[in-house]
Amino acid sequence: MASTNDLETNLNLNGMRAAIAQAKKSEAEGGIPIGSALVYHDPVTKEDKILGQSHNQRVQKASATLHAEIATLEVAGRLKADVYRNCTIYTTLSPCSMCTGAILLFKIPRVVIGENITFLGGDDLLRAHGVELTILDDINCKEMMTEFIKKHPNEWNEDIGEKDS
Amino acid sequence: MASTNDLETNLNLNGMRAAIAQAKKSEAEGGIPIGSALVYHDPVTKEDKILGQSHNQRVQKASATLHAEIATLEVAGRLKADVYRNCTIYTTLSPCSMCTGAILLFKIPRVVIGENITFLGGDDLLRAHGVELTILDDINCKEMMTEFIKKHPNEWNEDIGEKDS
Ligand SMILES: [Ca+2]
Ligand SMILES: [Ca+2]
Ligand SMILES: [Zn+2]
Ligand SMILES: [Zn+2]
Numbered sequence: 001m002a003s004t005n006d007l008e009t010n011l012n013l014n015g016m017r018a019a020i021a022q023a024k025k026s027e028a029e030g031g032i033p034i035g036s037a038l039v040y041h042d043p044v045t046k047e048d049k050i051l052g053q054s055h056n057q058r059v060q061k062a063s064a065t066l067h068a069e070i071a072t073l074e075v076a077g078r079l080k081a082d083v084y085r086n087c088t089i090y091t092t093l094s095p096c097s098m099c100t101g102a103i104l105l106f107k108i109p110r111v112v113i114g115e116n117i118t119f120l121g122g123d124d125l126l127r128a129h130g131v132e133l134t135i136l137d138d139i140n141c142k143e144m145m146t147e148f149i150k151k152h153p154n155e156w157n158e159d160i161g162e163k164d165s
Numbered sequence: 166m167a168s169t170n171d172l173e174t175n176l177n178l179n180g181m182r183a184a185i186a187q188a189k190k191s192e193a194e195g196g197i198p199i200g201s202a203l204v205y206h207d208p209v210t211k212e213d214k215i216l217g218q219s220h221n222q223r224v225q226k227a228s229a230t231l232h233a234e235i236a237t238l239e240v241a242g243r244l245k246a247d248v249y250r251n252c253t254i255y256t257t258l259s260p261c262s263m264c265t266g267a268i269l270l271f272k273i274p275r276v277v278i279g280e281n282i283t284f285l286g287g288d289d290l291l292r293a294h295g296v297e298l299t300i301l302d303d304i305n306c307k308e309m310m311t312e313f314i315k316k317h318p319n320e321w322n323e324d325i326g327e328k329d330s
Contacts, residue, residue, distance in 0.1 A: 058243065062242055062243050063239060063243070064238050064239055064241065064242060064243055064244065064271075065230075065235050065238050065239045065267065066239075070230050070235070073229050073230050074228060074229055074230045074231075076229065077227060077229060078223065078227050078228070078229055078323060079229065079323075080323060080328075080329075081322065081323065081326050081327055081328045081329075082328060084326060096266070096270050097266035097267075097269040097270045098263060098266040098267040098269075098270045099266070100266055101261070101262035101263040101264070101265055101266025101267070101269075101287070102230065102262075102263040102266070104262040104263075104266075105261050105262045105263045105325065105326045106229075106326040107326050122266070157246065158243060158244075158245060158246065160270065161246050161249060161270045161271040161272050162246055163245075163246045163247060164245075164246075
């Protein structure tokens with residue numbers, strides 16, 4: 001497990017920095033603070049390129065399905081299977097079952113997750129399908145979600161299909 | 166298993182008729198012929214109401230994520246958990262892992278599937294989570310998909326994350 005400190009120093013985590021920036025953008029807009037980025041690793045040049053980045057848009061677009069990961073895959077656009085298979089998807093929060101299913105559909109081989117404490121989604125299902133998971137247990141990600149859930153419990157319940165208590 | 170004949174006579178299958186109409190609309194637009202509809206059953210009045218209906222939009226909107234079921238959930242908009250739990254989702258084709266995950270996320274208790282022969286998605290995962298499945302094995306649905314896959318194999322592969330052969 002990488003520490004927050006690694007996140008600041010590891011140049012391969014540009015994807016997670018982009019995802020966190022998206023989450024903070026959503027937070028600033030009054031939206032659910034979850035961000036994501038899809039990074040392509042060129043198998044020849046070994047260079048990385050961000051193909052898409054976005055955030056949850058339940059509040060901003062009254063969207064039921066634009067979770068951060070779905071929104072990111074949508075921004076990345078139509079891609080052939082080979083492209084996805086050379087990608088890593090970064091997300092600030094453990095992916096829900098819908099986003100987990102999207103990762104499995106496109107056979108994205110690696111997922112880097114900011115944290116899975118405030119919500120635990122499909123981590124086990126991803127691992128069962130051979131997807132490589134990295135959980136960063138990032139304090140920034142945890143604080144953003146903890147604060148949002150405390151302030152907006154009903155919107156959060158709606159996003160994850162849970163009844164209000 | 167209901168026959169195509171039931172589909173023509175059973176008034177409770179308005180949802181499937183809407184889903185097939187959406188698939189045919191997509192086909193006429195040169196898109197992937199898969200349609201879906203989300204039907205709410207009012208627990209008090211016992212009346213059914215279509216909350217959303219749409220079709221695959223890979224071709225029409227160059228969309229990677231607007232499969233018929235996702236597009237339908239998006240059209241239906243932001244809904245509370247209680248609403249989904251009184252819904253049935255109709256889809257002309259067995260839902261892929263992403264759409265299966267969306268159904269599980271929102272805990273939609275019933276799925277009516279036109280056919281699962283040309284593509285078999287998450288039927289088993291849905292059943293494992295207690296979702297009630299009805300497979301209509303509808304000849305119209307099978308013919309639409311068989312023809313599309315024959316004419317546009319690369320677009321179909323792209324939609325389901327498979328490499329071109
Ligand atoms: Ca919300
Ligand atoms: Ca297509
Ligand atoms: Zn999600
Ligand atoms: Zn799908």
